[in-house]
Amino acid sequence: MSNSLTNREKEVLKLIAYENTNDEIAQKLYISNHTAKTHRKNLLEKLSVRNSAGLVRRGFELGLISFEPTPMSAAV
Numbered sequence: 001m002s003n004s005l006t007n008r009e010k011e012v013l014k015l016i017a018y019e020n021t022n023d024e025i026a027q028k029l030y031i032s033n034h035t036a037k038t039h040r041k042n043l044l045e046k047l048s049v050r051n052s053a054g055l056v057r058r059g060f061e062l063g064l065i066s067f068e069p070t071p072m073s074a075a076v
């Protein structure tokens with residue numbers, strides 16, 4: 001399943017996990033908003049989930065997403 005994801009889809013998945021909107025993803029990856037939406041739609045379909053929370057959960061399950069601990073000083 002995760003083998004069928006493109007490198008770009010993996011990038012988009014990580015940005016979704018960090019709470020980026022389609023607009024923010026488009027800006028960060030220098031793609032159109034429409035393309036960002038298409039990547040999200042393809043991820044939902046390929047990972048067989050219904051929403052962004054499902055994408056993040058499945059990303060963790062498949063080892064596609066990991067978070068670096070945030071220092072307490074940065075969290076304040």
